[in-house]
Amino acid sequence: MSTVFGIISKLNINCLLDEKQFKQVIMEKAGGNEVADAILSYSNENKDLVLRIKDNLVKQGLSVWMGDSEGMSATEVLQKIGQAVVDCRLFVFVMSVTSVQSKLCQDQLALAYISSKPIFPVAIVPFSELRELMNNGMKLQLARFPSIPIDNETLDDDTEKLAGILHDELNKLKNEDEKDVDEAERPKLQRQYTMNMGRRKEDEGIDNPMLMEKPTDFWKRHFVDEEVIPWIKFLEAMTMDFQEELDRDFGANDTEWLIGIIQRELDCDQSDFIIKDTFLEYCTSESKVRPLWLMIKELAVQSYAIRDVFSIGSSVRVKAIENLAKFKSMAVIDALRDLLSDKDSSIRSVAIISLAKTGANDELTIRGLIKCLESKDRLVREAACLALGHIKAERATDKIVDLWRNDKISNVRDAAYVALQNIGGEQAAEAIRITQVLEKEIRRLKSNPAGST
Template sequence: MGSKPSTPRAKQNANRPTSTVDVKNDKNKNSKGQGSEKASSDGPKDVMISYSHQDKEIMAKLRERLEDNGITVWVDVAGLQAGVDFLGKIGQAILDAKLFISLLSTSSVKSKYCQDEVALAYVSQKAIFPFAIHSQQEVYGCMGTGMKLQLSGIEWTFSLQSETFEDDFAELLSRLKVELEAQKADEKTDVSAKPFISRQSSKTQKKKDPKVKEDAEDFWKKQYNKQDMVAWERFKEDFSKYFQEQIANLFTETEEFDFLWTNLREELELLNDEDSVDMLLKNNLIGFTTRYGDTLSLWESTEVFVKEMFAIHEVFGMDSSVRVQAIDHLGQFQSPRVIESLRDLLYSEDPNVRAVASVSLAKTGNSDKSTIKRLMKSLNDKDRLVREAACLALGHIKAKEAVPTLLRIWRNDFISHVREAAKAALELIGGEEVEQAMHITKVLADEIRLLTQEN
């Protein structure tokens, strides 16, 4: 994949320290005064810079030039403590910043922090600006498939020699300012962003190949004529052969294509409205390309889906450094695979993850039986924030099945915030049952209060 021109409004990100040792080293050096006066980075900034500790000199130069030009910058030079505080601030800085600069080097792209930050920037729809200090060939040689996919189609700025830095920086600065102005204009006119998935069409394939633009219905007609369903294994074989060149460009290892196939099959099976074991339905394949508002070609839909799955795999991982921050932004996806992943996160050992997953599920708007059933189980969670989030999520999706349980919680939960959340949920759901039950409860409460006063 080569460097491709594109609008700056893409999405993706790179990284920061290569280990917790790097964080501590930064802290020790900053305590001696190195950069500490600029390290107070609390609050939203124009730009967040992600980098490896080994590239800190270039990062400092880049930051200084940005600030000289009136652009506020968040970067970890304060030596934030490793652990929850460190990870939380890094993740929040990405979410708060208007733009994201990924300082790409052979060191940064191998960092787990970098990979997590790229994934978080991707799922949170940040405008991402890769600034490479090593050649694209060198960087790609060290970069995993997930990051390659997430940075594909985005214009890179290269600064390979110190004597050209100012010219290279001027190019980056120009693009940053264009994006900042565009975001200001959007804020003034209240322009809503298009759905995330619809803006992810690939710029990495050879557009001369008509297969890339072929829609799912035409593909199906060529392969299966008038059949309504086909065996999964046959579809996999036909798909692999038909898009052989595109697959070779996208994946470098067999297990990566296996990753695609496992997730793609699960995605398409989740679209099933009927029992069709080991069969792919024609309507499911077509639905896979049209469910995001825009209709993409079959290959474009597949490529977008792969990017999404790699990003989700990064941020959902138990060792992810930005897990909680990322989950909240998954509500924008309408993918059944994402929704199922959010349901699974309701069983996470981390109560923060469980609570955020409930809120994110509500944001997807999904209200099928499985979602409601799992959210209702969360109403009995031992953590009060999880119970509170589950109440509000059920109210948001207007889950009438939850009314009796929500009424019980409203009347009996020992935490006032949970009772208030249950009440808010009931009011959102509405209906005769809710109105009658709430009326009776209020009347009884008033009567009890009067008896108490009389005594």
């Protein structure tokens, strides 16, 4: 976590939450490399074959990153691979019996998915032999990306075809960048819907036409003209329509976990009621209305990926926290909020800044950030001040004033002052005015002790 120390002190509040500068500092600290066209994710047991694939792709004019290509140790690879996944243009997953069961590969695939990388599954053994070895998350993340077979005996020809596919995708990305200069400002999880909404035969709802039913029809069929319904009533309708598919795709445990996420996404985890307009908004992405079942599956894929990426044992956890704040999904915000109580103060600091970058200013987020003001770690207190100032959390004013006046660390006091200026309002302004008057009077008394003339 040495990469995060110095981030806060190096940037002022105005650029601290600017994506490009934040990323630049992260990369400087991490010793980041030039962005590659593609990263190869693979199991070390297949390293020799993967090296041949890489060499052939390079001959076809592609820049390719894999762990050993920089002459790094295994420890250095683990430190840098998360950033490499975030920065690469294309993610190539070399699938084998060992790689589809590898936690490291799963972490990398999950990070690639939620960073909206075009994913290219390359099967070096028949895909049919691999599917049953995958966990639910990997199956869903790969479901809409056709696998590309590569055989050892025809490797040269196969990798030449793969190179052509990758070049085509790079050209598409280049054209998209030229047409939409504001693409970087859009939450890319929304773009992922468009990229991944294609259907395979098993998703077409031949046996269950309700899978492709419009959300307005779903609502009318179950709730007629009601505008607000109890969550339990919605849950009963949803499970009645999709029970077979939920059991098949997720199983009992994961279904229960997923239902909790759906409840939060529909803003009814606190009130226990669901509003029709909120439901219809949830089923709309980029002005396109999606069937409820497809939105549930898309939420599941994202949630599996987020769970893998942010889990305590994730090999890409730190890089995910540092880079994924731009994604506004409630699932990401929930994950970042959970990290506010992480044992590692550096993790807490970056999670605080990342939360501020999402713009989340709900009650739970503000409450969690205010609690961080009490941390024994000065970096956590400093980050919390800046984050609360950025989201203009007026209810934190008293505690921030206390830090500004009394914290022993000058960086924390400076951050508190910046936060008060950003929060604004009469309370903050009055606190600043009174404190400045008192300080001025104290300086005057020090310079003119009693009895002096």
